[in-house]
Amino acid sequence: MSVKVRCFVIEGMIAGAISSYGGRNSENAVWLPKMPYLAQESLSVDSTAGATGTDLSTNQHANIVMIEVEAGKRVRYEVSTKNVTLRDATQDSPVIYGESLVAFGQGYRISFIEDEDSA
Numbered sequence: 001m002s003v004k005v006r007c008f009v010i011e012g013m014i015a016g017a018i019s020s021y022g023g024r025n026s027e028n029a030v031w032l033p034k035m036p037y038l039a040q041e042s043l044s045v046d047s048t049a050g051a052t053g054t055d056l057s058t059n060q061h062a063n064i065v066m067i068e069v070e071a072g073k074r075v076r077y078e079v080s081t082k083n084v085t086l087r088d089a090t091q092d093s094p095v096i097y098g099e100s101l102v103a104f105g106q107g108y109r110i111s112f113i114e115d116e117d118s119a
Contacts, residue, residue, distance in 0.1 A: 002046045003114050004070040009039040009104060011061045033066055033101070045075050045112040057082075057108045065104040069097050074115035082107030089113040 015029040038059040056065060069075050076093035079102060080086045089111040096102075104110075 001114070002044045003073040003075055005043045005045050005075055005112055006068040007041050007043065007056055007110065008033075008037040008066040008068075009056045009059060009062045010034055010037050010064045010066055012063045033064070037066070038062055043112065045114050047114040047116060056110070057104060057106050060106050062104055062106050062108070065102050065108075065110065066099065067096055067102060068099050071098075073097065074117065075112045076115050077102075077113075078111045079104065080109045080111070081105070086111060091116055 010033045012034050013031045014034045016032045018028065018030050038061060039056045041056055056062070065079075067077070074095050074097040076089045076091060076095050078087040078089045078093050082105065086109050090113065093113070095115055102110075
């Protein structure tokens, strides 16, 4: 089987003002991804070690990658920084499900593998 993963590179986060409804909120802002995104890639990830590596970081303003994983599925990932050999994701790598934000930068790369527990 395979898992659909979508990656969106964004420049950073911005504060969006929120209204206080009857004084119930203790915050006055919420952090949101800065749009439009700088790059996007859709991937099909399977359980083959290091099956999918991608380079989304050609933009010099890349700071965060927003990762969306197919509903009900999980993937494991590894991020490699600039000038470092791509580290293949394994079953011992960190896990992502749903939507996650991960620190990213120019020249960074990311590798995914389907989590054995979600297959």
